[in-house]
Amino acid sequence: MVSEMLEKLQGKAPPEPVNMLLEFREYSWKPLSSFVHGGIHAIHRHSKGYPLPLLEQMVRISNGVSVMVGMLVVILHGGGEQRGKIPKIQRAFADCLPETKSQIS
Secondary structure (H helix, E strand, O other): OHHHHHHHHOOOOOHHHHHHHHHHHHHHHHHHHHHHOOOHHHHHHHHHOOOHHHHHHHHHHHHHHHHHHHHHHHHHHOOHHHOOHHHHHHHHOHHHOOOOHHHHO
16 A cells, blocks of 8 residues: 555655655665564564664654655645745754765765
């Protein structure tokens, strides 16, 4: 369902949020689905604890999802005076967000 939605968004929606959603799906979808639906990640972490890097990564991913929501709200609102604010927020708080492919390259 989500894959179909993302496919339909490609070429129709602005590329920045679509690319972020595709990247989120590529790197985070399987582990988060396993955790949420009671898979091996949840069982393993319950017994072994949560290492700090994993917790930091989850907070960054959560913040990244919030940024994507902000982008979509601006787009659905029609932009106007809000246009350009989300990228500024991304730059200002880059240390609290997941790295993007452009930062890694």
